[in-house]
Amino acid sequence: METSRPVAVDRPARGRRQRTSHAELERVAFGLFAEKGFDQTTIDDIAEAAGIGRRTFFNYYASKNDLVWGRFEHDVARLRRLLAAAPPDVPIMDALREAVVEFNTYDPSVLPEHRTRMRLILNVPALQADSTLRYHLWAAAVAEFVAHRTGHPVDGLVPRLVGQTALAAAITAYRQWLDDESSDLTALIAEAMRLIGTGFTDEALTADR
Incomplete structure (x- = not known):
């Protein structure tokens, strides 16, 4: 997929506990997709950028594909x-x-x-x-x-x-x-x-x- 210039992704300081939401996870993920590409972005990448654990990600979405569909x-x-x-x-x-x-x-x-x-x-x-x-x-x-x-x-x-x-x-x-x-x-x-x-x-x- 053709992408525009890389989008900067704000990453929270390591160790800080974050509150998140469906909309916030999508915002972070879309930024990463623009920066790295969809296939190259992992769930771990999205969770880390959002300041949550991998298990917490699955409280919101069953997969990376589900996140895109909202x-x-x-x-x-x-x-x-x-x-x-x-x-x-x-x-x-x-x-x-x-x-x-x-x-x-x-x-x-x-x-x-x-x-x-x-x-x-x-x-x-x-x-x-x-x-x-x-x-x-x-x-x-x-x-x-x-x-x-x-x-x-x-x-x-x-x-x-x-x-x-x-x-x-x-x-x-x-x-x-x-x-x-x-x-x-x-x-x-x-x-x-x-x-x-x-x-x-x-x-x-x-x-x-």
Whole structure:
């Protein structure tokens, strides 16, 4: 993975007991990943830089890969809540678009860290094996919403297709955002979700001239 100039990592004085958090561990780890590379950074490196023991690290994350994904299960639970809150009179694809856009809306102050996270997730081969399970959970949340609104079984073609299509749209928007640092993530997500809602008609796909 291409990285920018090395990021200095603040290391606490040896022997000082540190209080930490998920966010602090991620901050320290991302700094090390930028400095040394993901594959070259060990859990021991992260624990030492954070001023905690190796065993304490595992109180927060089961692995280095889990740290990069963050508290993903909590995030998927939030997506479910956003979908469940959609008024029943809002069309399914409109409700889905609004929920996915809200789910991917971040305060500008955290966007640099989020960009680092997503660049790792989408580009580091060692993280790709984890993506199957994580992506399945995300797509399943969408499928459950569609099944509830349509009466189809959750493992039926329609809910599964919408879930996988929405996932592909979100990932494509993220890749575009990573390639173009001047782009707006929320706008890209909204446009990607709008396009899948149109059914990819010629009119929808043709750029304004």
